[in-house]
Amino acid sequence: MAVHNWKKWLSAALVCSMLAGGGAAYAESDDDAAQTGTEAESTDAGANAGTDGVSDGGDESPLPVSGTGFSDVPNNHWARKHITKLNLQGIVQGYEGKFNPAASVSQQDAVLMALRFTGAAEKVDPDTQVLFPDSFIVSGYAKPYIMQAIYEGLIEEKEEFRLAESEPDKAWGTKPATREWVTKLIIRAIGETAKAEAMARDLPAFADASLISDMYVGYVNAAVELGIVKGISADRFAPKNTVSRAELATMLSRAQYLYPVEYKRQHSGILTSLSGTQLTLAHEDGTTQTFTLDSDTAVYRFDSESASSLANLKLYTQAAVIADGRRALYVEQMDNEERLEKTTGVIVSIDSSERLLYVKVGTPVVTIPYESDLAVLDRAGSNLGLSALAENSEVDIFRETFSESKRAVRIELKSAPVNKQGRGKIVSIQPGVIEIADDGAEAAETWDIAAAAVISRQGSPATLSDLRSGDVVSYTVKNGAITQIAVESGASRTVTGLFDGFSADRSSIIYTVNNKKEVSDLASGATLEIPGFAAASWDDLYKDDRIELTLDGSDKVTGVKVVGRNITTVNGASIVNLSNDTLTFKDQNGKPAAVTLNSKTRIEMNNSYLSLDAARMFFVAGRKVTITYSEDQAITIRFAYRHTGTLQSLNTAGSSIVLKLDDGSTVTIPYQTPAVQIPGKAGATISDLKPGDRVTVQLDQNLDKALAILAHRVVQMNVASVDASARKVRLTSEAGVTSEYTLSADTRLLDENGSSLTLSQLAAGRTVNAEFAGSDLIQLQTVIVKVGKIVSTSPGAVSFAAYGGSVEDIALGSNFKIVKNGVVSTSTAALAANDRVEIRTNESGEYVVTVIAGQVKTFWKYDAAANEIQVRKTSLNDQNQYKLSNDTLITSGGQTIAVTSLKMDDKIALYIHNGKLLEIEKL
Numbered sequence: 001m002a003v004h005n006w007k008k009w010l011s012a013a014l015v016c017s018m019l020a021g022g023g024a025a026y027a028e029s030d031d032d033a034a035q036t037g038t039e040a041e042s043t044d045a046g047a048n049a050g051t052d053g054v055s056d057g058g059d060e061s062p063l064p065v066s067g068t069g070f071s072d073v074p075n076n077h078w079a080r081k082h083i084t085k086l087n088l089q090g091i092v093q094g095y096e097g098k099f100n101p102a103a104s105v106s107q108q109d110a111v112l113m114a115l116r117f118t119g120a121a122e123k124v125d126p127d128t129q130v131l132f133p134d135s136f137i138v139s140g141y142a143k144p145y146i147m148q149a150i151y152e153g154l155i156e157e158k159e160e161f162r163l164a165e166s167e168p169d170k171a172w173g174t175k176p177a178t179r180e181w182v183t184k185l186i187i188r189a190i191g192e193t194a195k196a197e198a199m200a201r202d203l204p205a206f207a208d209a210s211l212i213s214d215m216y217v218g219y220v221n222a223a224v225e226l227g228i229v230k231g232i233s234a235d236r237f238a239p240k241n242t243v244s245r246a247e248l249a250t251m252l253s254r255a256q257y258l259y260p261v262e263y264k265r266q267h268s269g270i271l272t273s274l275s276g277t278q279l280t281l282a283h284e285d286g287t288t289q290t291f292t293l294d295s296d297t298a299v300y301r302f303d304s305e306s307a308s309s310l311a312n313l314k315l316y317t318q319a320a321v322i323a324d325g326r327r328a329l330y331v332e333q334m335d336n337e338e339r340l341e342k343t344t345g346v347i348v349s350i351d352s353s354e355r356l357l358y359v360k361v362g363t364p365v366v367t368i369p370y371e372s373d374l375a376v377l378d379r380a381g382s383n384l385g386l387s388a389l390a391e392n393s394e395v396d397i398f399r400e401t402f403s404e405s406k407r408a409v410r411i412e413l414k415s416a417p418v419n420k421q422g423r424g425k426i427v428s429i430q431p432g433v434i435e436i437a438d439d440g441a442e443a444a445e446t447w448d449i450a451a452a453a454v455i456s457r458q459g460s461p462a463t464l465s466d467l468r469s470g471d472v473v474s475y476t477v478k479n480g481a482i483t484q485i486a487v488e489s490g491a492s493r494t495v496t497g498l499f500d501g502f503s504a505d506r507s508s509i510i511y512t513v514n515n516k517k518e519v520s521d522l523a524s525g526a527t528l529e530i531p532g533f534a535a536a537s538w539d540d541l542y543k544d545d546r547i548e549l550t551l552d553g554s555d556k557v558t559g560v561k562v563v564g565r566n567i568t569t570v571n572g573a574s575i576v577n578l579s580n581d582t583l584t585f586k587d588q589n590g591k592p593a594a595v596t597l598n599s600k601t602r603i604e605m606n607n608s609y610l611s612l613d614a615a616r617m618f619f620v621a622g623r624k625v626t627i628t629y630s631e632d633q634a635i636t637i638r639f640a641y642r643h644t645g646t647l648q649s650l651n652t653a654g655s656s657i658v659l660k661l662d663d664g665s666t667v668t669i670p671y672q673t674p675a676v677q678i679p680g681k682a683g684a685t686i687s688d689l690k691p692g693d694r695v696t697v698q699l700d701q702n703l704d705k706a707l708a709i710l711a712h713r714v715v716q717m718n719v720a721s722v723d724a725s726a727r728k729v730r731l732t733s734e735a736g737v738t739s740e741y742t743l744s745a746d747t748r749l750l751d752e753n754g755s756s757l758t759l760s761q762l763a764a765g766r767t768v769n770a771e772f773a774g775s776d777l778i779q780l781q782t783v784i785v786k787v788g789k790i791v792s793t794s795p796g797a798v799s800f801a802a803y804g805g806s807v808e809d810i811a812l813g814s815n816f817k818i819v820k821n822g823v824v825s826t827s828t829a830a831l832a833a834n835d836r837v838e839i840r841t842n843e844s845g846e847y848v849v850t851v852i853a854g855q856v857k858t859f860w861k862y863d864a865a866a867n868e869i870q871v872r873k874t875s876l877n878d879q880n881q882y883k884l885s886n887d888t889l890i891t892s893g894g895q896t897i898a899v900t901s902l903k904m905d906d907k908i909a910l911y912i913h914n915g916k917l918l919e920i921e922k923l
Contacts, residue, residue: 070099077101078895079246081300081307082253088322088330089263091116092249101246102892102901108142108173110182110248111149114189117252119261124148136164138173146173154189159215177248180216180239183229186251187219190259196222206237213239228254232893234833241923247893257302257334263322267291270339270402271319272409273373274310279331281319282402291321291328300332316340316400316409340398341406343368344414347393350386357408359397368397370408377412380441384420388413423474426491429467434482436475448481457487458554468493471553490553496563499545502538509557511547520549523556530562539600542633567635569628571643571667578619581612583634585627588668595627595634602636615639624703626667639703643667644696644712644773647689657689657706659697669697671706677774679713696773710774714843716783719766724759729780731770741777750781752841757782769843785840786810787852787913793828798849800839803918804887810839812847820851834894836911836919854909854921859902869899869920871908882910882917892922 073083083099086092091113094100105113115121130143138146150157164172177185187196200218203209212220220237223229228251231237243251260268267289269281280290293310301308313319313331316338322330345361357368376384389395394414399406424438437444455462467473470491476484497513508521530536541547541562550559570593576584581597603615610618618639626638645659648666656670671686674697678684686709689695694712699705720730720738732738743749749757762768762780771779788802796814801807818825820835831837836852857871860880868883890899899920902908907923 070094070097070101072098073101073246075307077246078305079250081298081305082250083246084298085253085256085300085322085330085332086113086117086249089116089266091252091263092245099245101249102244102897104176104242105182105245105248106174107177107181108138108146110177110185110243111155112142112145113248113252114154114185115145115149115152117255117261118152118154118189118259119263120148120152120154121145133161133164135168135172136161137171142173153193154185176242178239179229179237179241179243180212180220182243182248182251183223184216184219186228186255187222190255192222192226192258195226199225204237206231207235208237208239211239212237226255226258228258238923241893244892265322265324267321267323268334269319270400271313271315271317271333272400272402274313274315276310279310279319279321279328281321282400284402286403289321289326291323291326293328293331297328298330300330302332302334303336314338338398339401340409341401343397343399345395345397347389347391347395349391350389352386357397359395368399368408369405374408375410377410378418378420379413380438380443380445382420382438382441384413384418388419418477418480420477421475422477423488424472426467426469426471426473428469429464434467434485436473447475447477449485450478450481450483453482454484455487456485457490462487490555492550492552492558495549495551497547497549499541499543499547501543506538509549509560511549520551520555520557523552523558526557527559528561529559530565531567536562540602540635542600542630565630567628567630569626569663569665571626571661571665572624572669573627575619575621575623575625577621578616583619583627583637585625594632595629596632597634597637601634604636604638604640606639606641620702622702622704624699640699641703642696642698643669645694647691647693647695649691650686650689652686657697657709659695669699669706670704671709674706675708676711677708678711679715679772679774684711696778708774710776712771712773712778714769714771716843717768717770719762719764719768721764722759722762727759729759729762731768743777743780747777748779748781750779752782752784754781767840783841785838787838787918788836790831790833790835790837792833793831795828798828798831798839800837803889810847812849815844816847816849818849818851821853838913852911852913852918854911856907856909856923859906859908860904862899862902869902872905882912884917888917889919890922891919897922 069087070083073080077083079101083092083101087094087099092099112121115124124144126141126144128144128147130147132138132143132146146155149155150160160172167175184196187193196218198218199221200214202221203217204212204220204224206212209217216239220229220239224231232241267281269283269289271279272282272288273280276293278290278292280288282288299308299310299313300306301312313333314336317336318334318339320330320332320334321328343359343361343366345359345366348358348360348365350357355370355372357370358365359368374386376386376388378384378388389411396412396414397408398410398412399408422436422438424436424441424444427435427437427444429435432449433446434449435444435446449464453464455464455467457466467485467487468491471487472489472491474486474488475482495511495513495518497511497518500510500512500517502509503519506522508519510517510519512518528536528538528541530540541560542565545562546564548561548563549557550561552558570585570587572588573585576586576592578584578597582594583597584592584594586592597612599612601612603610603612605615605618615637623639626636626640627634628636628638643659643661645661645667648658648660650657654670655672656668658666658668660666674686676684676686676688678688681688689709689711696710696712697706698708698710700707715733717731717733720732722729727743728740729743730738730740743759749759749762751757762782767783767785769779769781769783770777771781786800786802786805788800788805791799791801791807793799796816797809797811799807799809812828816826818828818830820830823830831849831851836854838850838852840848840850842848860870860872862869866883868881871880871882873880884899890897890902892901902920902922909921909923910917911919911921
């Protein structure tokens with residue numbers, strides 16, 4: 001066994017002789033040297049270290065049956081694609097069926113993997129012994145590989161020796177590789193050193209770029225530009241962070257797009273055919289290879305980290321296959337460029353027996369052979385088949401470029417007499433022309449309608465005038481014109497007419513359109529809307545009311561809206577008398593008027609409805625009421641003991657207030673010495689009120705004067721507990737004070753969208769807007785509260801990933817606040833990708849985005865029994881124990897890791913919200 005001194009490497013010939021022979025593929029191993037500070041000399045040293053062993057190498061070494069071949073790299077692992085590929089290529093290896101993806105990779109193992117990546121590892125004789133300076137400590141198995149790496153230029157001898165001397169307490173080989181160090185290793189491995197040197201003057205565009213050592217700046221710039229490495233966030237590179245085995249596998253995998261290497265069992269070519277059981281690659285020399293596929297075949301695309309399906313692979317693009325014989329274990333589409341050549345011409349004829357197309361290209365007619373599975377596509381991308389090619393059809397012919405004959409594989413019709421059957425939705429109808437958007441098509445097509453076209457609507461004969469935009473139809477096209485249209489389901493439509501009445505069983509509504517009487521069935525759940533008339537019923541319709549009907553595709557009425565009815569509302573009207581169902585009254589200006597009451601007139605008493613006979617006793621002269629009427633017919637008479645609205649003006653000299661009610665009308669209410677309640681203010685008087693306040697005014701017995709004025713206030717609180725049976729809730733204020741409230745029958749419970757809730761649906765821990773009128777709790781509405789991470793921002797909007805949820809876009813509106821580090825901003829520019837945030841709506845319904853700052857700690861240990869982590873204290877009063885919940889995330893570089901992956905003295909950031917540990921991020 002030869003022994004070599006490192007100083008003799010200056011002789012290239014000597015180096016070459018030392019490296020001759022040997023092809024054994026050693027798995028990465030660093031634990032022995034790390035534990036003992038000495039060199040692991042034998043294959044057993046690597047195996048016994050518990051991380052990686054040694055495989056025999058050779059062309060016929062077994063491949064994993066499926067996937068990565070590692071039990072600790074599950075299907076959803078972020079680096080599964082890259083680990084799978086590199087394992088099958090022999091670039092990375094594991095030990096006892098595990099890859100240990102989260103473990104830090106040592107410098108010597110990173111070099112070994114880089115050598116395998118370039119193919120230079122096969123030049124190494126593993127039995128060669130090398131003597132390095134005492135300060136340059138490398139495990140025994142790794143020495144010849146480090147020597148080869150220096151010879152290949154992957155690492156720089158003088159620089160690495162100097163770095164080793166500067167850290168005498170650390171073994172160079174077993175030292176964890178950092179992001180900046182590995183970046184340089186990969187850039188040199190793919191031969192982009194010149195690019196890195198040219199970019200060495202400019203700092204990379206990261207907020208922590210100043211932390212990158214000068215010797216690595218150019219390499220980081222080059223690697224980022226080439227797409228080999230990325231920041232751990234949008235603005236952080238973290239150059240001193242150690243690199244995990246999964247991360248290095250990912251970097252080397254990405255580098256393969258720039259530095260192609262021939263690996264054993266890997267085949268590259270153009271993907272020419274694909275089925276559920278096999279695929280075919282065509283090579284530049286005209287040969288083809290067919291591989292079988294099964295459920296264990298790993299399938300990926302170049303533009304995605306996630307596993308793909310065969311249906312997502314694009315034919316005639318470059319593809320790579322790693323196979324065991326003819327069985328494909330790994331398939332990847334390497335780019336999106338079709339290797340096809342386009343020829344534009346006009347079809348002259350087709351010889352189907354010889355599979356030849358005769359095409360006029362310019363002036364000459366050329367023959368083009370075609371494949372048996374030739375696709376003929378129309379303008380919408382539908383495959384019509386070869387029979388759709390008619391003489392004089394203008395076409396684009398796409399021909400493969402990897403064989404001498406350049407056969408046609410796809411034809412796209414630019415113009416041709418089209419014959420087809422389709423199904424879609426009518427977009428528009430013009431005389432003799434119809435536009436239809438086919439199911440699944442990106443664009444609509446316009447067709448001529450044949451003069452003798454047969455038209456039906458849900459099985460019954462129809463005419464063109466019966467077709468409507470939005471109808472779903474099936475249709476037949478012959479020679480470019482529609483000859484048959486069948487309406488499968490109709491579109492909804494609106495009709496305006498005059499109300500006439502109902503059928504005897506009230507299942508149909510009768511109305512007149514253009515002096516023609518129509519009858520339409522009422523759909524189940526059909527609605528009625530009369531402006532200014534809350535909770536209108538069908539009995540509230542008057543003959544000859546002008547109505548707008550909405551009819552569904554089956555011509556059933558789903559909604560009726562009264563339009564053009566002249567409705568007048570008088571607030572604060574004074575009753576004069578009620579005689580023979582005629583009500584005489586005076587408005588607030590003393591102007592008299594009269595209306596007629598009938599069986600349709602609604603009489604309300606504080607949200608309850610009374611019959612006319614039951615209400616007669618309340619029609620007392622001088623009593624105030626609200627009257628809504630149309631012409632001389634009373635629609636509603638409202639006896640109100642209270643009014644709620646916005647205080648419009650306050651006349652202290654005249655002792656009256658003017659309220660603008662929620663329906664837009666106003667009412668003037670006199671007062672003498674009303675009680676005034678303002679939430680949170682003791683001893684309030686009427687002078688404490690101001691225009692714009694929302695108030696409820698309680699009236700005296702005659703419904704004439706204000707007895708009490710209750711100011712409204714909305715307070716955001718948290719639900720501490722709910723007692724649904726006793727109708728009680730306990731709410732905690734922002735100041736941390738918890739109070740109990742009993743809910744009356746009138747207290748409204750609403751969700752974020754304004755829909756009603758039951759008290760049992762209001763759970764503890766929810767945030768609510770509590771609305772008080774004076775001291776009375778009148779409404780509780782749940783509040784939108786989301787906690788997660790910013791993905792990206794744009795003016796007035798954020799893309800946001802909730803913890804445990806998916807990514808969504810949130811439009812923040814025109815009035816919002818960003819709170820970050822105690823500073824309030826009104827621009828989303830204050831946010832950065834990966835900021836952890838709480839997004840909520842405040843009392844006014846406006847969004848408030850609060851950034852949750854990470855608390856940087858030093859990890860000590862994980863207590864599995866207590867399910868908590870412990871950190872090192874920096875002072876006696878420091879908290880050092882943090883409880884984990886079932887949904888606490890543990891991440892590194894944006895990817896989820898196990899809590900057991902954290903090691904003593906790791907730097908971590910804790911994100912805590914409302915006392916709950918949301919996330920632990922390894923820095």
